[in-house]
Amino acid sequence: MAQCCRRWWDLDAQNGRESMRDDYLDYEEAFYSSGKRESRKERRQTQAKDRSKYKKTDQVKQEKTVTLGENDRRGRVLKISPDIITVTCDNTAFDCTLKGALKKEKTKQKNLIAVGDWVYFDPSQTIFHVEARTSFLRRAENLSRRKHQLIAANIDQVFIVTSLVSPKFKPLLIDRYILSAKEGNMDPIIVVNKHDLLMAPPENISADEAAAEKLVFEEFLEAYQPLDIPIVVLSVATGENLHELKALMENKTSVFSGQSGVGKTSLINAIFGSDLPIGPIALKTNKGSHTTTNAELVTLENGAFCIDTPGIKSFGLWQNDPAAILEIFPDFIPFAADCKFKTCTHIHEPECGIKKALEEKKLAPLRYASYLTLLEDTPPKEWE
Known part of the structure; x- marks a missing residue:
């Protein structure tokens, strides 16, 4: 096997299967169960929410066509907090709550509503209906996969944002996002940020580390450029190719997803002059902080909408x-x-x-x- 192959996996002589190194897969701690106590607690919570004990007639009622009142409104979910769901309608934001009947609905979703959803709400600003989604981005809540988490809905394309050097480029995470994008009826676009750091790495990165990163990146381009997936290589710091990303966003609803610290929010700010909060890279770990705590739909110029998502270090696939x-x-x-x-x-x-x-x-x-x-x-x- 070629030398470049050996960098990606070791051969297990006992069973003949290549067992992957996880050098390029920083798994998110929250994705894993932290112990038996948490597992038991989760089982109790799941059982408490199990709607199988309810009559089937109750479930049928949820499937009937929704009757809209004269004063009911249709809007799109901008942001979700523990107590309030912010919905925009006719350029006005409304602080809404979710109808109790919807909360009782039996589902495998961790969250019943997601940023980007189209919803109907009544004069009391209570959401009573969520429209069928044309597309969605989701991931498994944890290893048990009893639930999946909706990250965003009704999106045209997913920008799979990665970075070079700081944080380190992790190409083996990219296909997880591609698979989820295809499953959710969205177009994947690979965005590689911080291209400038290959030639001018930060002080805590040695020349040898930067050279190894460059080699990995070149191998990635050779493998992925022949595929029918756009790749945009850019830099927020220098402005390199930001215009390409802006052009791809025109009249589209896009979601920026990727690890913490790769520059998702910085890209949005640089392209559209917004002031969404960003966080620094930790020098000791060379990883980013979770500055974006909740997904939020942002209205931009040129007919574009985008959803900035919290950074994640692993993308657990659902089923x-x-x-x-x-x-x-x-x-x-x-x-x-x-x-x-x-x-x-x-x-x-x-x-x-x-x-x-x-x-x-x-x-x-x-x-x-x-x-x-x-x-x-x-x-x-x-x-x-």
């Missing part, structure tokens, strides 16, 4: 599906046709066209490494 994973790897298709078995997982089977392509350097090692990391979120029985 991961091997078939859906393969759909975002079109570069596998020419080689998968050479697999001996039609149900080949491209992991342990003999005469695998994908693994042969890797050995012959016809397929980018980074792409295969990303494929393996996504499969790690998929229970083995789903392949049966």
Whole structure:
């Protein structure tokens, strides 16, 4: 295997499966259960919210067509706080609450409403109906996957924001966002910020670290540029290619998503002259702080809307599906046709066209490494 391949995974001689290093996967602490006590508490809360004990007739009522009153209004959710849901209607913001009946609805969603939702509310500013979503971005609430968290709704495109050097570039997280974007009926766009730091890294980054980062970035571009996904390489500090990002946002609703510290909020401020709060990078950890605490829909010029989301270090996939994973790897298709078995997982089977392509350097090692990391979120029985 080529030297670049060895950087991405180690070969486990016992079972022949490549086990991925997590150097480029900073998992979010909150994504994992912190102990048995928290797990038991979560089970009790889930049972308390279980609506299966209610009559089916109660559930049918929720599915009926909603009757709108003369004074009812339609608006879009701008922001959600623990007690108030801010909805905009006719250029006016309303502080609304959610109707009790909606709160009782049985669902696998952690949150019943998301930023970007279109809703109806009555004169008392109570939301009584949420329109069906045309698109959404979501992630698993935790490893148990009993619930999923809606991050945003009714979006045209997702800007998958990454950074170079500070924080370190983590290409193996990108396909998680691509998969979720495709699942949620949105167009993914990869944005690589802080390009200037490759040539002028901060004082706490050595020249060797910057050189290694540059090599990883070059491997990424070689692997991902042939795909049908736009890649915008830019810098907030120098203004490099900010105009490209602004043009992509015109007359679109976009969501900026990515790790803390990659510069999501800074990009919005730089492009549109807004003053959303931003935070510094911690010198000891070289990671960003969670300055954006809640997702918020922001109205911008040129017909653009954007949603700035809190930074996350891992993106837990909701009910991961091997078939859906393969759909975002079109570069596998020419080689998968050479697999001996039609149900080949491209992991342990003999005469695998994908693994042969890797050995012959016809397929980018980074792409295969990303494929393996996504499969790690998929229970083995789903392949049966």
